Amino acid sequence: MGLTKHARRVLQQQASALLAEHVPRLGADRRRILTALLVETAGNWRLFVRADPPDARADAFLLGPEGLFAVTVAAGPPERPGLHALVRHAEESCAGIRDGRGRELTGSAVHFVLITPGPPVALPDPGPFRVLAEPEVAKLFKRTAPHLTRRQIDAIGEQAARILDGYVPLRVRPPAHEASAAGFLDAGRLVEAEVAAAQLRPFDSWLTFLHPHQRAIVTRDYRGPARISGPAGTGKTVVALHRLRHVARRSAGPLLFTTFVRTLPPVHEAAFRRLAPEFGGRAEFVHLHAWVRRFLTGRGRPVEVDARGVRTAFGRAWSRHRAVLEPIERHDEYWRTELDRVIKGRGFTTLEEYRRPAVRRGRELRLGFEQKAAVWQFYETYQEMLAERGLHDYNDVIDIALAELRRQPLETRYAAVVVDEVQDITLNGLRLIKELAGTGPNQLLLVGDGQQQVYPGGWRLSDAGIPVLGRGEVLRVNYRNRTEVLAFAQQFDAVNEVDDLDGASGVALKNAEAGNTGGAAVSWRGTEADLAAELTRRIAGLTAPLGQTALILFQRQDLVRCRRILREAGIPVLSLDDYSGAPDDHLKVGTVHRAKGLDFQAVLVVEFPAGAGEGGAAADEAAELRDRQRLVAATRARDFLWWGVVEDVADTDGAAG
Structure with missing residues (x-):
């Protein structure tokens, strides 16, 4: 806000008078801090102050371009029973707020802020709060990455005034002689901020609003591992990020978000830090093989993969066995996948295991008894070539880590593990995830879509011993792609049968509902x-x-x-x-x-x-x-x-x- 010192003093006087009139029983610390927050409502912010004496609720709700904040003024966070009551009240109080597209403000979008009176203090366990000392209050109003447009702020503010029971909406106005200048300056800065943000990216409304089905998944209590599937663009990852924040508020310990795709973790980490900056220190975003290498290094067993050496080992093994295997299938890449995704990816260690009747998901070629024996000899030669040079491929690294985890589980268990693009992980990779995550309530969430698998081979979650019966969610509405883009993508058949990652029928993209026109x-x-x-x-x-x-x-x-x-x-x-x-x-x-x-x-x-x-x-x-x-x-x-x-x-x- 571009205001003179005189105008700011006038606003402080207005704020103090409003608080004295509507909330007369405030203590000195709350009065000072709420006055400072109320002054900012001369710009594009809204403040709702609790009218009742202190209890297990937030002191105020603050709404602005950066989102919706539940503000508590205290020397430290409340104890656990009171903390859970405060979080639950704030999340549930805002649940009825909607936007114009049928979406609901989700409780996981509410930011919890603890403002401590006086100078900064170190708190050992801030819980779900972003902690600011009284002199740092201005940090709340820095426009770094706006979540909400001015129109959304107005709409949320109008609804909040009706549904926030026990809270009084308060707002101050600039002095009359500076109103036009101050208002122009504030509006100008707002427009500038909105234009700048729009040039970088659209306003990320997913940070605040979810559709009712998505919101229900975020808050559902699962008594074991859960799975979210659905076609591209249905918001699976958005739901997963919100759920990670929801679970973090109700648990202690580290959080893990992992995937087979190497480039995704930093992108999702940036999104999560916008959604839940208070959990940035607890949440770990890392692709699966990087996690495995770090884990083994920590256990004193560092393993690196020499990709060129692995390719050489495969080539030498293929040269010995191609005369037998080429009449079955001439392309060596097919046999590379057979080793990578079937034999090693599924964790077979003997020819007898490989020969057992099983559905060869994702493999067109059906191999007979003797043909599998020939493939197994090829596999054993490949393993010998690796061993001669002391090499390991990526499957070996997973196997070593899995054995190490079974020998000695993690000393500090993850409070929650989310696995994105799970359809591209090997079966043994899934077994590893089960070991590190556990199968307790709300501990493991698997997110993916079989139709988007970009590597050969396949499995069912039950093959890895991960039970999700009754805890599977399928999203059906595409919110990402506009109608014309979606129609173009739907022309790609990408297999007629799509499952939900555990054998049951799923939803193909061609059957997805369109959520955006144009x-x-x-x-x-x-x-x-x-x-x-x-x-x-x-x-x-x-x-x-x-x-x-x-x-x-x-x-x-x-x-x-x-x-x-x-x-x-x-x-x-x-x-x-x-x-x-x-x-x-x-x-x-x-x-x-x-x-x-x-x-x-x-x-x-x-x-x-x-x-x-x-x-x-x-x-x-x-x-x-x-x-x-x-x-x-x-x-x-x-x-x-x-x-x-x-x-x-x-x-x-x-x-x-």
């Missing part, structure tokens, strides 16, 4: 010679900010070709390998594997020819896998999607779109 999806076909001009033209014509746009490819070699085009055109880029979710003005570029779990205002996809297919199980699996990858790529776009297909010259009939 948008645009454009197609283009042409030669590689035409691609450079078309791609740069499309990027130049984007209405979305460059920093809110991504270019997605399907293969690493395709990524190299397109980066060359962008470099020659002078377009600033940031690899998705290095993307943390922080706002910038660079085009994001990466493969579909790195784009998993992310979304952007605009997305450009370039698909190069996949090469001549020769039929067979490997070709069938590759085609099915590519359709799932296409679906993932298309659903990263919120408002605009451009899909470019590069064809061989002989196959090109012209460009379109």
